[in-house]
Structure formats: C-alpha cells, structure tokens
Amino acid sequence: MATIITKEQQEKEKMVTLVSSDSEKFVVEQKVAEKSHVIKMVMNCCGIESPIPVRRVKGDILKSILEYCEKHSKGEAQEVMEKWDKEYMDKAEKDLVFFHDLMLASHFLHIQELVDLIAVTFAGMLKMKSPEEIRQKFNINNDLTKEQEEHIMTTFGWAFQPI
Amino acid sequence: MKKKKKHALISKKPAEKKKPVIINEDIVTEILLRLPTKSIFKFKCISKTWLKIITDPWFANAYKSFNAVLPVFAGCFCVSPKNHELIFHPLKHCLESPSMNTLPLNLQDLSISSILSSNGLLLLCTTDGRKMVCNPVTGRRLMIPKMKDNTEWYHAFGLIHEKDNHVKVVFAYKLATDDSQTALFLSDLSLDNKPVTRKELEPGKDWLEMLTKWQCRTKNIEFRVYCSKKNEWNQKRLVSKFPCYVCFDPDQMAGVPIGDNLYWITVDGEVLVYNNMIKSEASMTELIGAPAAIKTLDAITIYCSGNEILLYCARDVIMKNVVIIWELMSDQKSWALLRFSVSENKFHLLRQGVDQLRCMSKSSITGTT
Structure with missing residues (x-):
C-alpha cells in the first residue's frame, strides 16, 4: 500500500504531495517520487513546496504506482524484490484495463523499471495468442485488406505454426 | 515540465468495468x-x-x-519464381532476426539464367554471360569483369568475405573430361522419352554435350579466383590434381564457406575443400572421404552449423525417415556422428534451401546493411 504519511513524519523527511487527475492527494517521500523521471524533473525545477498535479493519472493507478516506487526505493535484497514484483504483477494483470492503464501511466511518468516489468508480463501474456485472440482482447478492428492479410499469412506461414 | 503526450490516456471509470481496452x-x-x-x-x-x-x-x-544480441541467422532464403522476392525460412522460430520483411530483389532489368548463393551473397548469371555478386539486403551489385579465355560454364562456385567489404569469388572448372563414359550412368538421359546413349548424342546439340560434360568426372580441377579488392582475376593458374575422379553435384554448385575454407559435396559423397589462405597448390585443395558408404545414403547435403562446423546430412536409403548428421572434426579428415532423426519437415526445408536456391546464410542480415 502507498503510505500516506502523517504530519509528524512529514517533518522528518522531505515530503512531496502528488495530486491525481481525480484530485486524490498522495504525500510521499521525495526519494519515492524521484523514481519517476518526469516528477523528478518537475521537482527539480519547481521545488517540492506546492503540490504537484499528475493530471493524466487517476487516483487508483497513481496509488498502485507509488506503492511500487516506495518498495523500490528501499534497496532491499534482489530476491525479495523479485518475489514482491511477481506478486505485484499477479495482482495487477487480473484486470486488463487497469493493467493497461498502469503501463500507460508508468510510461508517461517515465518509470523505466516498471515499464519493463509490465511489458515483459504483457509480452508473456500475448506471446502464444493468435492474432484473432489479440484483436478480441483489445477490441481491435481488423482493417487490413484481404490481400494484405493473405500475403502475410502465406509469406510468414512458419510464424503461424506451432513449434 | 510535463510533456504533452500524443496519445490520450484511456482510463476506465470504475462503474464500467466491461469497457474494452483500447491499446495505446x-x-x-x-x-x-x-x-x-x-x-x-x-x-x-x-x-x-x-x-x-x-x-x-x-x-x-x-x-x-x-x-542486445546480434541475431543468429540460421535459415535459408528461397527466391519466389513469380516476383523475384526473397523469402526467408528460419530453421528455428525462436531466433531473433530483425528482418521483418521479404526482400525484393528487383531483377527486372536483367535477364537471369541462374542465381546461386554463398556466404549470404548471391551470384547472378545473366543470359548474356555476365556475372555479378549481389547483396540481397542492400541490393548493391558488383560486376565481375570477364576473364580471358573464360568458359561461361563453371562447375562450382563459392564466395569468401574479406576485410573492408571485399569478396573473393572462387569458380571451379573441370579441366579434362577423362571419364566421359561414366557420364551417362549418373543420370537417366532421355530424348523423346527414349533412353539415349552417348553415341546417339548429336554433336550439334549443345545442351546434351554440356550435360555430358557436367556429369563427367575428372581428376584435374582448375580454380579461378576473382578478388574484388584488386579488381582482378588470379594471374597464376591454380590446378588441383586428385588421385581419384571427382565430380561436383550439379544441384549443389554453391560452396559452403566456413572461415577460409570452401566446401563442396561431390556426386560420390566426398567433400572437396578449397583453402583460400594456403598458397601452395599441392595442399590448397583436399578431398575428405564420405563418412559412410554412399550407397546407404540418400539426399546428401552439407551445411554450416551456427558454430562454424561443417555438417554432413543425409537420409538413410532404407529407413527414409531417419536423417543422419555428421560433424567434421578439426583434423579436417574424420567425421563424428552427431545425432539421428531430425524431423522430416525440417530436413526438407534444408534440402530446399540448398537445392532450389540456393541460399544458406549464416551471416546476420544487419551485418550487411
């Protein structure tokens, strides 16, 4: 869980307030917020006194992202982190819309580690699927012409066969 | 400052859980x-x-x-006869090749009589007797100048890469047709659906003469080498004399290059090696005996494995689904039996690659762009 830190703690650490698109406020340590390259740049140029709006990211997503950033700013042993990452991904990938938005937000906030983690999980999820299954999953309209599709299917026939 | 993103963030409202994802x-x-x-x-x-x-x-x-890893390129190109497009057939699907397309060869301006490939490049022969080396990736061509008293018809070919994007093109010619009588045994020759003997061949019929010449074995083979760096043919005659008769397999004219060596399979199942670096004529070429009795083998082919070792593949004459593979040992003489039974499918692909076009490539496609 993203820690929403009390005022007493806030005085000890350098704290920064982030505001999501639906006006939810999150108070986190500066080193946690720094995990995002974009927020780091904002803090560098505008300081941390006033709240930083994260207008493109909704509260539930931001909460999840900050949870990740906080865990990853502690510098724990690699095995612990890997285990934690796996559990984090298992939970997130259950809801595809949430998972997609999580990736989009981490991409937007420039948290490369998290983008990597999600993309690898995503790739594993899609790898064995057929094009039709992917289209259904993401509601993609097949706008290729019959000829184009046939050309791809015949030229790269090997890609469509099971190994 | 925040950058404006091109793509709108698609966020769901908690109420409509079933709204489909629109992927960015x-x-x-x-x-x-x-x-x-x-x-x-x-x-x-x-x-x-x-x-x-x-x-x-x-x-x-x-x-x-x-x-981060340079893709290992194991597979073969086949030229589609319709539109001269190169189609790549990888042998292992999990290999990472950045080539996401077929390669258009654009040979419409030439009248091609044959395409052979060696070491990732193609040798194009035109009907008017020109020869050129073509890089299928960049489309660049290198014209090979005509050589004095060069016969148009070579019996084998191979290509060796040199430094600074230069190549050495090796052509092998059978010199004397010492054993012309054996020619007819090698393949069934027929004319108007009747078997013909050598005596019946009309002297004027070029192609029959040519075919006979092709199938003759010889003890003497001349190598002619074109070096693109000097833009010239070798000056000295390089003739190899073998103790026994040799005949190149017409289906496998393109040599398999490994390092400084070029390998060709002969119709008797032996392997002919040409070493580019050795200067002395006596040891420049060598014959490596077949790993097993040729009569028990069928559909023989050689190719280079990913780790630069020559592999000798054949099918058992009796048990057709058994494929046998030998690996050439570092002494360049003996063979090690590698493993049995590759799936039939893949073996066909291998054969197709060598027979029909012709191009087994071990070079990376990006390495040549």
Whole structure:
C-alpha cells in the first residue's frame, strides 16, 4: 500500500504531495517520487513546496504506482524484490484495463523499471495468442485488406505454426 | 515540465468495468520489443496500426538494440519464381532476426539464367554471360569483369568475405573430361522419352554435350579466383590434381564457406575443400572421404552449423525417415556422428534451401546493411 504519511513524519523527511487527475492527494517521500523521471524533473525545477498535479493519472493507478516506487526505493535484497514484483504483477494483470492503464501511466511518468516489468508480463501474456485472440482482447478492428492479410499469412506461414 | 503526450490516456471509470481496452500505440511498441520474433511476424496481421509499427525501420533497429544480441541467422532464403522476392525460412522460430520483411530483389532489368548463393551473397548469371555478386539486403551489385579465355560454364562456385567489404569469388572448372563414359550412368538421359546413349548424342546439340560434360568426372580441377579488392582475376593458374575422379553435384554448385575454407559435396559423397589462405597448390585443395558408404545414403547435403562446423546430412536409403548428421572434426579428415532423426519437415526445408536456391546464410542480415 502507498503510505500516506502523517504530519509528524512529514517533518522528518522531505515530503512531496502528488495530486491525481481525480484530485486524490498522495504525500510521499521525495526519494519515492524521484523514481519517476518526469516528477523528478518537475521537482527539480519547481521545488517540492506546492503540490504537484499528475493530471493524466487517476487516483487508483497513481496509488498502485507509488506503492511500487516506495518498495523500490528501499534497496532491499534482489530476491525479495523479485518475489514482491511477481506478486505485484499477479495482482495487477487480473484486470486488463487497469493493467493497461498502469503501463500507460508508468510510461508517461517515465518509470523505466516498471515499464519493463509490465511489458515483459504483457509480452508473456500475448506471446502464444493468435492474432484473432489479440484483436478480441483489445477490441481491435481488423482493417487490413484481404490481400494484405493473405500475403502475410502465406509469406510468414512458419510464424503461424506451432513449434 | 510535463510533456504533452500524443496519445490520450484511456482510463476506465470504475462503474464500467466491461469497457474494452483500447491499446495505446506506445504500449504496443513496448510490448512488441519484448516478444520473440515469431510472435512479431504473426502479429503483423492484427491490424494496419500493428503492421505499421512492426514494418517501421525504426522498430527493426530498436528491436535489435533492445535484444542486445546480434541475431543468429540460421535459415535459408528461397527466391519466389513469380516476383523475384526473397523469402526467408528460419530453421528455428525462436531466433531473433530483425528482418521483418521479404526482400525484393528487383531483377527486372536483367535477364537471369541462374542465381546461386554463398556466404549470404548471391551470384547472378545473366543470359548474356555476365556475372555479378549481389547483396540481397542492400541490393548493391558488383560486376565481375570477364576473364580471358573464360568458359561461361563453371562447375562450382563459392564466395569468401574479406576485410573492408571485399569478396573473393572462387569458380571451379573441370579441366579434362577423362571419364566421359561414366557420364551417362549418373543420370537417366532421355530424348523423346527414349533412353539415349552417348553415341546417339548429336554433336550439334549443345545442351546434351554440356550435360555430358557436367556429369563427367575428372581428376584435374582448375580454380579461378576473382578478388574484388584488386579488381582482378588470379594471374597464376591454380590446378588441383586428385588421385581419384571427382565430380561436383550439379544441384549443389554453391560452396559452403566456413572461415577460409570452401566446401563442396561431390556426386560420390566426398567433400572437396578449397583453402583460400594456403598458397601452395599441392595442399590448397583436399578431398575428405564420405563418412559412410554412399550407397546407404540418400539426399546428401552439407551445411554450416551456427558454430562454424561443417555438417554432413543425409537420409538413410532404407529407413527414409531417419536423417543422419555428421560433424567434421578439426583434423579436417574424420567425421563424428552427431545425432539421428531430425524431423522430416525440417530436413526438407534444408534440402530446399540448398537445392532450389540456393541460399544458406549464416551471416546476420544487419551485418550487411
């Protein structure tokens, strides 16, 4: 869980307030917020006194992202982190819309580690699927012409066969 | 400051859980970069957007640098007879090749009589007797100048890469047709559906004469080497004299290059080696005996494995589904039996690659761009 830190703690650490698109406020340590390259740049140029709006990211997503950033700013042993990452991904990938938005937000906030983690999980999820299954999953309209599709299917026939 | 993003963030409202995801292009790219090549080819036919992302040259580059290993390129090109497009058939699907397309060869300006390949490059022969080396990736061509008293018809060919993008092109000619009588045993010759003997061949019929010449064995083979760096043919005659008769396999004229060596399979199942570096004529070429009695083998072919070792593949004459593979040992004389039974499918692909075109490539496609 993203820690929403009390005022007493806030005085000890350098704290920064982030505001999501639906006006939810999150108070986190500066080193946690720094995990995002974009927020780091904002803090560098505008300081941390006033709240930083994260207008493109909704509260539930931001909460999840900050949870990740906080865990990853502690510098724990690699095995612990890997285990934690796996559990984090298992939970997130259950809801595809949430998972997609999580990736989009981490991409937007420039948290490369998290983008990597999600993309690898995503790739594993899609790898064995057929094009039709992917289209259904993401509601993609097949706008290729019959000829184009046939050309791809015949030229790269090997890609469509099971190994 | 925050950057304006091109793509709108698609966020769901908690109430409408069932709203389908509309996947963002940046996200698609990030995911594709982490997928194996096979999936990428497969996903080309999802939609125009996915196709656009995958065929963008930027993506191929990003994919290559992202995956950090130079792709090992094991497979064969086949030329489609219809439109001269090169189609790549990888032997292992999980290999990462950044080549996401077939390669148009654009040979419309030439009248091609044959295409052979060696070491990732193609040798084009035109009907008017010109020869050129062509890089199928960049489309660049290198014209080989005509050599004095050069017979148009060579019996084998091979290509060796040199420094600074230069090549050495080796042509092998059978010198004397000492054993012309054996020619007719090698293949059934027929004319108007009747078997013919050598005596019946009309002297004027060029192609029959040619065919006979082709199938004759010889003890003397001349090598002519064109070096693109000096832009000239070798001055000294390089003739190899063998203790026994040799005949190149007409289906496998293109040599298999490994390091400084070129290997050809002969119709008797032996392997002829030509070493580019050895200057003395006596040891420049050598014959390596077949690993097993030729009569028990069928569909013999040689190719280079990924780790630069010559492999000798054949099928058992009796048990057709058993494929046998030998590996050439470092003494360049003896063979080690590697393993039995490759699936029939893959073996056909191998044969197809060597027979029909012709191109077994071990070089990376990006290495030549």
